[in-house]
Amino acid sequence: MSTGTDVLAGPAGPDVKNVRDRADVRRQVRFLVIYGLAALVLLGFALSIDNPTVAYSLAPKFDINDPPRDVNGLRIVWITFAITALALVAAVLNRIPRSVWGALISVVVGLSFYVGLTVWYFADQTETNFFITNPxxxxxxxxxxxxxxxxxxxxxxxxxxxxxxxxxxxxxxxxxxxxxxxxxxxxxxxxxxxxxxxxxxxxxxxxxxxxxxxxxxxxxxxxxxxxxxxxxxxxxxxxxxxxxxxxxxxxxxxxxxxxxxxxxxxxxxxxxxxxxxxxxxxxxxxxxxxxxxxxxxxxxxxxxxxxxxxxxxxxxxxxxxxxxxxxxxxxxxxxxxxxxxxxxxxxxxxxxxxxxxxxxxxxxxxxxxxxxxxxxxxxxxxxxxxxxxxxxxxxxxxxxxxxxxxxxxxxxxxxxxxxxxxxxxxxxxxxxxxxxxx
Amino acid sequence: MSETDASPEQASPTPPEPEVRERGANAIVDTAVTTALAIILALLIGAVLIAVSNKDVIEAMGYFGSYPWDTFTRAADAIGTSYVALVEGSVGSIGSVRETLAKAAPLICAGLGVSLAFRSGMFNIGAQGQMLVGAMAAGYIGFRWDLPPGIHLLVAVIGAVVAAGLYGAIAGLLKAKAGAHEVISTIMLNHIGGFLLAYALAQEAFQITGSDEPLSPRVADSARFPEIFGVHSGVLLAILAAFLMWWILERSTLGFELRSVGNNPDASRTAGMSVAKVYTLAMLLAGGFAGLAATMQINGDGAQLSDSLVGTIGFDAITVALLGRGSPIGTVLAGLLFGALQVGGISMQASPAGTPPELALVLQSLIVLFVAAPALVRHLVRIRDEQSTTFTAKGATE
CATH class of the missing domain: 1.10.3470 (ABC transporter involved in vitamin B12 uptake, BtuC)
Known part of the structure; x- marks a missing residue:
């Protein structure tokens, strides 16, 4: 798998650099669309948060010995946006490897999207005071x-x-x-x-x-x-x-x-x-x-x-x-x-x-x-x-x-x-x- | 090489023809016999189930040592009462025949959708989700729009067919463009359809004015199927739909492409057909049939949209299509049989034996199981023609 990567995605040499089959292009477009959408949504989350304080707990339920702690949610959303944007840049440059590492990038983007979504969801509570629990x-x-x-x-x-x-x-x-x-x-x-x-x-x-x-x-x-x-x-x-x-x-x-x-x-x-x-x-x-x-x-x-x-x-x-x-x-x-x-x-x-x-x-x-x-x-x-x-x-x-x-x-x-x-x-x-x- | 190239072209078109025809004539008799045997076998197993789970029989088993005959008379009684109720409840009177027809109509339509997708090589589990979306469209048009009678019904039916068709096409498109397995995508779309309906029923636009219940108003009279002989005319529409499907499959270019892709997608692609187009169109049509089935439920008797309106018709449609073996006429017959079983199942519960109506479900699946295993049926009833003996012998030696 990893040997094929270089030929298709990486700069293996000046001659083969521009040779790309349709499946490879389709794969890049797919990454562009998905990472792009994720980045866009996360950016929207970051811009829409007014009150950045979000509470979280590592326990699955409320625990008196381990009370929920506050964290700056806005900062977290920006970080997740940055990670997604990096992946997007890699996709634009067609530098996402075909090996396990490529899958890992997708998983990391998925996780940051999940974190960003959760933080945004629990931010800006006006009447209630719910906190994020350990999922x-x-x-x-x-x-x-x-x-x-x-x-x-x-x-x-x-x-x-x-x-x-x-x-x-x-x-x-x-x-x-x-x-x-x-x-x-x-x-x-x-x-x-x-x-x-x-x-x-x-x-x-x-x-x-x-x-x-x-x-x-x-x-x-x-x-x-x-x-x-x-x-x-x-x-x-x-x-x-x-x-x-x-x-x-x-x-x-x-x-x-x-x-x-x-x-x-x-x-x-x-x-x-x-x-x-x-x-x-x-x-x-x-x-x-x-x-x-x-x-x-x-x-x-x-x-x-x-x-x-x-x-x-x-x-x-x-x-x-x-x-x-x-x-x-x-x-x-x-x-x-x-x-x-x-x-x-x-x-x-x-x-x-x-x-x-x-x-x-x-x-x-x-x-x-x-x-x-x-x-x-x-x-x-x-x-x-x-x-x-x-x-x-x-x-x-x-x-x-x-x-x-x-x-x-x-x-x-x-x-x-x-x-x-x-x-x-x-x-x-x-x-x-x-x-x-x- | 040149020899082998030439010989199949000469040989293949002519000889198989008469053989196929001969088999075709025998196949109808064969199918009828296996299906009848499958039904009898299913009823026998059903009888055992009734006997061993009936509470009077269990009670009599407690003193089996002293009065063994009691167990058998009570079992025979429970089985007899249940099955008499099953037949009387489904075809015993004009009223029950009407009920059976009304129950069968949506099963037939949704079954046609599953069959059609099946013929194009796709396994459409999504009739349920497609029906839910169709019911939402037909219902909304039915109780919110104000149109003259006739036109109102037509618009509602078209709305349901289009909405459900488009919803079905999602799975076809995902398979064609992204290679997503249709079994997963239709399962997911079923769930999503259920939640969409729940969401819609939480909106004011779908609720009875002034109520907060997840229940819509009744469909307007102008959007109801007119009654013929005491049954809503949607039943006729189901027969028309079967005819339409026959026409599509056997007489249209699309149908040819559809069957061709179903038989061998690679060969069809080589022959210049767009397999992606066929997959999408097949699912569009399949969804359309499911949408039609939804209109039977909501426009048939002027029902209210609720989360239980569609029931499990979309799933039962899969077994209907399987029993119908992908053919329009088979699907109609299978739909009628399952409609009768389900209507009869309800009267079985009302009978003194109090047999749960779920027995109808058990019978349905057993019938399909036995129909799918003709060799087993022949083996069990000891019909030993040449083919079946060799067939079972092969299986036995592994």
């Missing part, structure tokens, strides 16, 4: 199911099985996690139930996709509808409070997972609470990212999984059992997706309600594609969604934006992200193609 703990919480879902998606799709049905796995996992947790009086047992339900949906996916070669996108949609319908149907059959109060009580109320603080580490300022004072599910998610990455990229098993996803015939020729590898990858993915679903009941609110995961399985799917089918980048995309959802909550206390449009912001941001940065993505070559030995 990280909630970001991690929101991201936990998305990360688990995205891991399931990358595992499946790396092996060549399209998994639209993450939302279905979430719903099944959420429902059965709540039922098993209630019956066993333990949210931890609920996690097992959730994982089992996720595996069950995954098994249906594998059964129909691999044994009967059903179109996998059709299958995904159907499994979502089936999981949604079935969980709602069974929910409707759970005795109502009037008919059988004790049973109803038992099935709808149980203790959810409690956060476990890791001594020492959880006291680290800024990130301690976010990373080391979470429920077991969050720790599972963090470990799972590393686990799936290691499995896929540093074991023989992972190499085989990826090979059947890219070129099943070649894999078959060297003696790899294509459909067996796919079964394994899909079922393992089911464990993660089911755990992700368990977050919506055993991990947070308790009882299952109609459509508990609220379409977040689709967000996980979006994270898989944004993260280009790689477990680590897909998890980063999931974190981005988590940050967006947290911001929506944070901004909700003030009414500088109409709340409904604010709620749409994460989705608009995703649209901009996939249209502006992710661009044309390349799925695993044999994704969605059934393999029939001939």
């Amino acid at each position: 990280l703990p909630n970001t991690i919480q929101y991201a936990v199911p998305l990360v688990l879902g995205a891991l399931a998606g990358s595992l499946c799709e790396r092996s060549g099985v399209i998994n639209i049905a993450i939302e279905g796995q979430f719903l099944a996992g959420a429902f059965f996690a709540s039922v098993t947790a209630a019956l066993a009086y333990s949210a931890y047992v609920g996690l097992l139930g959730g994982a089992a339900a996720g595996v069950a949906v995954a098994a249906m996916l594998a059964f129909f996709a691999l044994r009967y070669q059903v179109n996998q996108i059709v299958l995904g949609v159907v499994l979502i509808a089936l999981a949604g319908g079935l969980s709602d149907f069974l929910l409707g059959q759970i005795p109502t409070a009037g008919a059988n109060p004790s049973m109803h009580e038992k099935l709808t109320s149980f203790e959810t997972l409690a956060p476990i603080a890791i001594p020492g580490l959880s006291d680290i300022p800024l990130v301690g609470d976010a990373l080391f004072n979470q429920t077991i599910l969050a720790y599972i998610a963090m470990v799972s990212i590393a686990l799936v990455w290691f499995l896929l990229y540093h074991t023989t098993w992972g190499l085989r999984v990826r090979s059947v996803g890219e070129h099943p015939k070649a894999a078959d020729t060297v003696g790899i059992r294509v459909n067996r590898m796919r079964w394994q990858a899909v079922l393992l993915g089911g464990v993660f997706a089911g755990l992700g679903g368990a977050y919506y009941t055993a991990g947070s609110t308790g009882a299952f309600t109609n459509n508990a995961s609220g379409g977040e399985g689709f967000m996980a799917l979006a994270a898989v594609i944004m993260g280009r089918w790689h477990p680590v980048t897909a998890s980063l995309a999931a974190l981005f969604f988590g940050l967006m959802l947290t911001t929506e909550d944070q901004f909700g206390v003030l009414t500088k934006f109409p709340t409904q449009l604010l709620a749409a912001a994460p989705y608009i941001a995703t649209l901009i992200a996939i249209a502006g940065f992710a661009g044309r993505v390349r799925p695993p070559a044999a994704n969605g193609e059934p393999y029939v030995k001939s």
Whole structure:
């Protein structure tokens, strides 16, 4: 990658300096437009702030021991503007490298835009006195199911099985996690139930996709509808409070997972609470990212999984059992997706309600594609969604934006992200193609 | 080289033709049989679900040891009552047939949109968002503008079709120009559409005067679909829409390009078609059909715009399109079936068995699942023609 950079973007020599293909020009225009808009908006923020004092706290909530501190918001907005303007200049000169550093510049611009927006949003309060809280703990919480879902998606799709049905796995996992947790009086047992339900949906996916070669996108949609319908149907059959109060009580109320603080580490300022004072599910998610990455990229098993996803015939020729590898990858993915679903009941609110995961399985799917089918980048995309959802909550206390449009912001941001940065993505070559030995 | 170049040109155009035709004749019978079997299988699984979750049956299971027969009679009773209610509620009387038609019309229209995008190789999950935007346009024109009858309805329908079409085209444009995967962009547009509607319903322009509720006034009578035989005439419009889609796909140049891009975008590009244009236009049309579906909801019975007006029609439309296999007539039939299931599902809940209406959803998805896996259906009911045995044998050996 880095060698191509010099030829296309940098001054590699007087002869090749002016040779540029259309994709390169398009890339530059894309950066110009996006950085330019960001810089313009930040400039607008800087000019519109009257009262520069903004309060912030590193704690997620009001903490008497760590009261909110004041800071000059105007200065911060100007700094973020300067960073964005620098990136814009680099884009004008076409000096944005194609390597990881180029992506890093985009991330820095994105973060400064986020900071500038937040500071502007909380500046100039006249009647209220809200302060900016630490968004990280909630970001991690929101991201936990998305990360688990995205891991399931990358595992499946790396092996060549399209998994639209993450939302279905979430719903099944959420429902059965709540039922098993209630019956066993333990949210931890609920996690097992959730994982089992996720595996069950995954098994249906594998059964129909691999044994009967059903179109996998059709299958995904159907499994979502089936999981949604079935969980709602069974929910409707759970005795109502009037008919059988004790049973109803038992099935709808149980203790959810409690956060476990890791001594020492959880006291680290800024990130301690976010990373080391979470429920077991969050720790599972963090470990799972590393686990799936290691499995896929540093074991023989992972190499085989990826090979059947890219070129099943070649894999078959060297003696790899294509459909067996796919079964394994899909079922393992089911464990993660089911755990992700368990977050919506055993991990947070308790009882299952109609459509508990609220379409977040689709967000996980979006994270898989944004993260280009790689477990680590897909998890980063999931974190981005988590940050967006947290911001929506944070901004909700003030009414500088109409709340409904604010709620749409994460989705608009995703649209901009996939249209502006992710661009044309390349799925695993044999994704969605059934393999029939001939 | 010259030999191989020449031979396909001579051989390929003639021989496949009769084979395709022969298969076409058989395919209709084949499709009908598999679909019927799929429905029966789905109903059987549904019966098991009703039996094992019915509270009387569960109670009888408690003393299964002493009176085992009780469990079975109660299960049979619950299943019988539920399914009789399902049929009677959907097609048992003129009134219920009317309800079924009114329920099916938007499903058909939105399903046509999904089918059309499907034929051009795109998976349009965005019917929901497109319908929401269409409903906003049709509703606003319906209750805020003052036009003579007839023209008012026409303007409202056109407004909805255009608004939803443009909203759908966003996803097509993003795919064509920026390579954004349409599955993600339509999912995001669904969410955004929902919040747009919520925002609109918080504005005075959309609310009943003097009220602060997120509910609009009723659509004016002049913007309502006139009734024919007790059903609003939007139902007829749905049939017309199916015909229009058939015409677009089979008789127009755009339809040819659309199917060509759906079959092989690279070959179409080489042949000189603008794939970007086709993607955008296909999504524009798909959105238009979804917009039409929205008018059935809001102009059909003079409804009020609210956040629950569209329900889950946009998502059900995906299963309708899948069951209809991308063909206009199939989509119409699938829409009618799902409309009947949903109307019948409500009377199932009202029946003594009290089966939750969500069973209709389960049945819908099971039907599509079995239709998509014809080999499985044949395997289960032991129809062993040559093709199916080889097919399953292949799957079994992996």
